[in-house]
Amino acid sequence: GPARTRSPATEAPAAPSALAVDADAKHSDRAWWEGSGRGGHQARGLLARSGAASARRRTRPTRTRPTSLPFLFPVLYTILDAPPWPTTIALGVQHYLTMLGATVSMPVLVVPALGGSRADLARCISSLMVTSGIITGIQTFVGDRLPALQGGAFAYVPAVLAVGAQVAARGGFPDDAARYAASVREVSGACIGAGAVVAAVGASGALRAALRFVTPLVVASNIAVVGLGLYAAGVPAAASCWALSAPTAALLLVFALHLRRVRVPFGRGRSFPLFQSYPVVLAIALAWGGGAIASAAGAWDGAAPETRAACEFDVRALADAPWFRVPYPFWYGAPIFAWPSTLTMLAGALPAMVQSVGDYYATARVSGAPPPPPAVVARAVTVQGLTCAFAGAMGTLNGSTIYNENVAALLLTRCGSRRVVRAAAAVVVVAGVLAKISAAFASVPPAAVAGLFTVMFGAVAGVGLGQLQCVPLASSRNALILGVSIFVGLSVPAYANDPKYASTGGPVATGSPGGDAVANALLKSGAASSLALALILDATAPATPGERGVEAWHGGAEDGGPWWRDERLARVYGLPCGVSVALGEAGLRWRARVGAALGRARRCARGEKKKEDGGEEGGGAGASVA
Numbered sequence: 001g002p003a004r005t006r007s008p009a010t011e012a013p014a015a016p017s018a019l020a021v022d023a024d025a026k027h028s029d030r031a032w033w034e035g036s037g038r039g040g041h042q043a044r045g046l047l048a049r050s051g052a053a054s055a056r057r058r059t060r061p062t063r064t065r066p067t068s069l070p071f072l073f074p075v076l077y078t079i080l081d082a083p084p085w086p087t088t089i090a091l092g093v094q095h096y097l098t099m100l101g102a103t104v105s106m107p108v109l110v111v112p113a114l115g116g117s118r119a120d121l122a123r124c125i126s127s128l129m130v131t132s133g134i135i136t137g138i139q140t141f142v143g144d145r146l147p148a149l150q151g152g153a154f155a156y157v158p159a160v161l162a163v164g165a166q167v168a169a170r171g172g173f174p175d176d177a178a179r180y181a182a183s184v185r186e187v188s189g190a191c192i193g194a195g196a197v198v199a200a201v202g203a204s205g206a207l208r209a210a211l212r213f214v215t216p217l218v219v220a221s222n223i224a225v226v227g228l229g230l231y232a233a234g235v236p237a238a239a240s241c242w243a244l245s246a247p248t249a250a251l252l253l254v255f256a257l258h259l260r261r262v263r264v265p266f267g268r269g270r271s272f273p274l275f276q277s278y279p280v281v282l283a284i285a286l287a288w289g290g291g292a293i294a295s296a297a298g299a300w301d302g303a304a305p306e307t308r309a310a311c312e313f314d315v316r317a318l319a320d321a322p323w324f325r326v327p328y329p330f331w332y333g334a335p336i337f338a339w340p341s342t343l344t345m346l347a348g349a350l351p352a353m354v355q356s357v358g359d360y361y362a363t364a365r366v367s368g369a370p371p372p373p374p375a376v377v378a379r380a381v382t383v384q385g386l387t388c389a390f391a392g393a394m395g396t397l398n399g400s401t402i403y404n405e406n407v408a409a410l411l412l413t414r415c416g417s418r419r420v421v422r423a424a425a426a427v428v429v430v431a432g433v434l435a436k437i438s439a440a441f442a443s444v445p446p447a448a449v450a451g452l453f454t455v456m457f458g459a460v461a462g463v464g465l466g467q468l469q470c471v472p473l474a475s476s477r478n479a480l481i482l483g484v485s486i487f488v489g490l491s492v493p494a495y496a497n498d499p500k501y502a503s504t505g506g507p508v509a510t511g512s513p514g515g516d517a518v519a520n521a522l523l524k525s526g527a528a529s530s531l532a533l534a535l536i537l538d539a540t541a542p543a544t545p546g547e548r549g550v551e552a553w554h555g556g557a558e559d560g561g562p563w564w565r566d567e568r569l570a571r572v573y574g575l576p577c578g579v580s581v582a583l584g585e586a587g588l589r590w591r592a593r594v595g596a597a598l599g600r601a602r603r604c605a606r607g608e609k610k611k612e613d614g615g616e617e618g619g620g621a622g623a624s625v626a
Contacts, residue, residue: 076277077417078368079147079572087277091415092423094281095149096431098409098456101449103128106152110397114164114183115176118320122435127327128152128396129432135387135400136425140418143387144372144380145573147421148363149406149428150387152398155355155525156191156348160397162505162517163187163341181332184395189335191392191399193342194349199385201353202378210535211357211374216470216549218534221482222358222527223464225489226404227457229526234454240310241447243294248287248451255279256412256455279412280452287448310447318443321435329393340513345399347521349388352401354528356384359402362463366407367416369572373563376573408456411463471549478547481537489530496523562588 077083083091107124116124132151139150164183173179201207238245255275263271275282294300295312303311360372360380372380388399410416431437471478496506506520522528538548563569564584574580 075366075368075414075416076273077415077420079364079416079418081417082419083415083417088417088420088423089427090278090281091413091417091420092425092427094278094413095406095409095421095424096427097284098280098405098452099132099149099151099403099428100444101446101452102154102403102405103132103151105446105449106154106157106398109157110160110164111180113161114187114397115168115173115180117177117180120180122321123325123327124395124397126325126432126435127331127394128391128398129428130327131391131394131396131400133425133427133429133432135390136428137422138387139380139383140422140425142575143383144360144363144376145418145575146360146363146369146372146380147367147410147416147418148359148402149421149424150384150400151403152391152396153348153352153355153401155351155401155521156345156398158524159190159345159348159517159521160187162344162347163190166341166344182336184332184397185334186336186338186341187345187397188330188332188392188395189337190341190345191349192335192389193337194345195385195388195390195392195399197342197346197385198349198353198388199382202381202383202385205378207381208374208378211377213535213539214361214374215538216467217478217481218485218531218538219358219361220464220467220471221485221489221534222354222531223362223467224461224486225464225526225530226355226358227459227461227464228486228490229493230404230453230457230460234450234457237450238447238454240450241307241445243299243447244287244291244311244445245447245451245454247290248283248448249454251286252279252283252412252452252455255282277413277415280409283452284444284448287451288444291445291448310450311445313443313445318436318440323436324433325435326433327394329390330395332395335392343515344513344517347517349385349399350518351521351525351528352388352399353381353384354525354531355404356381356401358464358527358531359404359407361467362407362460363402363410363416365466366410366463367418369416370569372573373569375563404460405453405456407463408459411459412456472547475543475547477541477543481534481541485530485534485537488533489526492529493524493526496520 082088104125107121107128111121111124128151132149136148136150139148140146163186167183167186168179173182238249256279259275260273262273262275264274265271291311292313300308300311357377360377363369364371384400391398391400468482473479473482498507501507501520504520505517506523508516508519508523510516562584564574564580570580575583
């Protein structure tokens with residue numbers, strides 16, 4: 001839409017502000033925001049709240065922002081917006097349905113292998129759901145403060161299975177129930193130890209220093225590899241039942257692309273963008289209904305067992321589930337801590353940490369938020385390590401990371417409100433306690449979930465590639481770094497997963513079980529390989545700031561200033577009750593005092609040395625005269 005302009009006579013005098021934008025730029029995000037005419041809630045977005053009035057309220061001069069904000073997507077609700085409660089709850093349920101497939105799949109892969117029963121599987125799913133909701137609330141309040149749903153990661157599954165194999169190799173268990181109990185205790189201790197290591201990495205300052213070299217080019221390749229690397233969860237899984245997976249993927253694409261501008265009328269003179277706001281819910285509901293009718297009609301009675309498992313609804317899980325189940329920490333007993341198990345679990349925790357770093361930037365992009373400063377990312381990683389330890393204490397047989405499919409849901413629905421994700425966290429907790437509800441939603445056939453993943457993981461890769469609008473791709477330097485980092489991120493896992501390394505678990509075989517497991521897990525993680533190579537190439541290849549994309553992308557504190565003094569960054573990433581400002585200013589004062597004390601000590605040391613040198617010279621002269 002056309003941008004709103006003001007006449008020079010009525011225009012307020014410009015004041016230097018971190019939120020200053022060019023209101024006359026016809027193609028800027030603010031012009032789209034205010035001129036789209038799609039409802040008053042868009043004008044209440046992050047950019048609409050910034051302007052001359054906000055600039056006049058500022059008393060401390062700050063850096064000026066670039067006139068365009070290319071890192072922002074045109075969204076209906078930004079991270080700071082508060083949609084109406086009916087919309088908030090409906091979108092929260094949609095996020096819950098989006099993460100349900102992965103939340104159910106991970107325990108299904110792990111619990112039977114460790115010797116658990118169907119009751120143990122139901123308890124693990126319930127614990128993982130309740131823990132996901134709790135750690136999501138923790139991250140949105142004191143962690144990354146982004147609208148990202150947290151939960152388990154498939155990166156932990158091989159590590160958990162490896163720890164379970166170590167427990168089984170010891171023997172001495174009378175039955176599978178005893179082996180499962182011992183495995184849960186040791187896996188939980190390993191998750192707590194691995195979470196402590198991740199928290200130490202985030203709090204040490206090393207990650208913060210490395211993130212200062214992160215540019216749009218690095219993030220684009222990393223997020224693209226995260227999305228593209230999940231191809232096995234798409235078409236290969238959907239091929240098990242095309243009759244259900246193909247219509248699910250097609251419905252999601254039609255709702256998100258072709259019907260996104262269709263508004264459904266309701267009430268008098270009002271309408272609602274139903275297909276744009278709830279494409280996942282509508283696709284799952286239609287696939288669910290059609291699949292249930294086909295299952296009741298016996299459409300797959302004569303099919304192969306694999307096809308029936310992928311297409312039919314699992315009504316046994318609904319019948320066996322209790323009505324209520326309240327998970328609590330250490331329900332399995334005291335955790336068992338062992339260094340080999342902790343090192344093995346790091347093979348899942350470190351790739352999950354690398355994946356989350358890319359997801360922080362992707363979530364900020366699709367929620368109308370500026371890129372997170374390095375200090376905020378380091379804080380989020382620290383909290384992720386602590387929540388990984390909490391997940392271990394809850395007996396989830398997994399750690400914590402960001403659900404990639406929910407990042408894609410933010411893009412499809414164009415709703416990046418923090419309130420919606422907090423509502424989703426509450427829905428996940430309630431569904432985990434009400435086990436019948438979780439079992440009902442878990443009865444969705446795996447083929448329908450694979451159809452959703454085919455579209456949503458592709459959308460994650462698209463979010464990453466969208467970062468390239470800040471980077472001049474006409475530069476051969478940028479094109480080479482992008483292509484090589486993406487190719488290596490997809491090629492290295494193919495090398496590490498070669499069947500000839502099945503006996504050793506990977507190409508690294510030094511004789512140290514824990515060290516080999518960590519090294520091979522990092523090689524199998526495409527995000528880790530891509531991130532490391534892109535960081536090295538982008539940091540060492542000469543380029544101007546404009547060529548690297550940092551001028552248009554690092555909007556807040558790229559010049560080294562405190563990020564909490566930037567009003568826009570402080571509103572998005574600052575801790576509640578002004579804690580970030582208080583801690584940041586106290587830290588600056590402490591560093592200034594320490595620096596002054598060190599300076600005085602150095603000056604005193606130099607003065608004492610001069611006196612000693614002067615005394616020695618004087619003594620030598622007197623002796624020669626005598």
